[in-house]
Amino acid sequence: MEAPARTLGVLAVDMMSQPCRALVLLDALSGGGLVERKTVLIHKAQHLSEEERARNPIGKLPYLELSDPAGERVLTESHAIARYLAAASGGRVPRHLYPTGDALACARVDALLDWQHTNLRQGAAKLVFAEVIGPRRGLAVPPAIVEQARSTLNAALRAMGETHLAGGRREWLGGLADASFADVSALCELDQLRTLGGAYEALVAGPHPVVAAWAERTRRRLEPHYSRATDMLRRVERRASSSASRL
């Protein structure tokens, strides 16, 4: 009997965080067991505790606590972790998600991931901070900042639809043959807008039907893992919708 494949480390996540969900999905889509999972709750400030700060000074999730460290014990940044898991797992990550060993194919996925960091994420994550997380922490976010996040998000969704999905003539981002980790990461980024109570329809589905159709297609492609990874998010979404409907 073969020994079970060993994990590459312990992945610290909060399932309410989009880059955390993207990595949990990557693991599940790879058959599971690439990493062990441990939960660190952001809303309880566990990531800022003394113990967590000693482990991960940058104080952000996700991070991977490596089984075999060389230098620092943790690796941060979800895209860097995804690339590492694909390269170090001996082929367990499906090639369509990240095509290890083909420099140009990898670069196509990398370019989409980098674009997301400086475009889509600057809209979506900042808007969720401005409208949900900031107010919950008692921070009043200036209207100019909220407006900028909305406008960045809208420009990013337009570029996604018109360029990365070629106006709907492409099934997956960048015209790749199957969903890549760039689709997984972008979908998780958009999903967080569901915590805004109706905003997903107003910000994404209405004005950007090509993106909304891609998002539905990607969700289906990632099942049954998608539903499991977004279970907590959907509970928060239902709460947000029901409080919006009481307004």
Add this chain to the structure above:
Amino acid sequence: MEAPARTLGVLAVDMMSQPCRALVLLDALSGGGLVERKTVLIHKAQHLSEEERARNPIGKLPYLELSDPAGERVLTESHAIARYLAAASGGRVPRHLYPTGDALACARVDALLDWQHTNLRQGAAKLVFAEVIGPRRGLAVPPAIVEQARSTLNAALRAMGETHLAGGRREWLGGLADASFADVSALCELDQLRTLGGAYEALVAGPHPVVAAWAERTRRRLEPHYSRATDMLRRVERRASSSASRL
């Protein structure tokens, strides 16, 4: 006589753009000839011309027009291009810049590069846009946006000094053995602050001496290529300082 090694494509750049300078430096530090170079001037809106948009619909610099395209003809995003050049150049990119073939060592550089995109760049590039580029285009940037860019930049510089440089106990970002492409990219990001006329001292050198010392060390490490790649920037900096001194 050996045929000269062929280039991997034509790199479209504007030497006033930080990610463009970072890639030109990567090529020079690799002995030159990884790419041919063509200039597209952003201040003349050449990147938005019909011809350029047909080639590169995303409308941003730098991009690499590939010698051997598979799918799209261009590859965008400076970090993705750097990684591609390192992987596809047959070992011409020095290993200390990007350690191809070692998954964890690559991931350490990737994590630093990703961190820059969502932290350092959100401060530095946005501040230069707010204070130099926006006003030149007749855009009034709201004070809350300028304030946010300053505060993001300051937090990123603090994290660079305290974490990535361990309070000055590390010579290079992330504690790597030599300067990596993450040092090159971060240095270019900071250099653009020199167009603000005195702001480099006020924003970087004064409050963040560990970062300023690393920047000087990195500049020296990248000579003589650094001076060549930043020639145009220094001319603009001199103009900015002399107009600031007339105020």
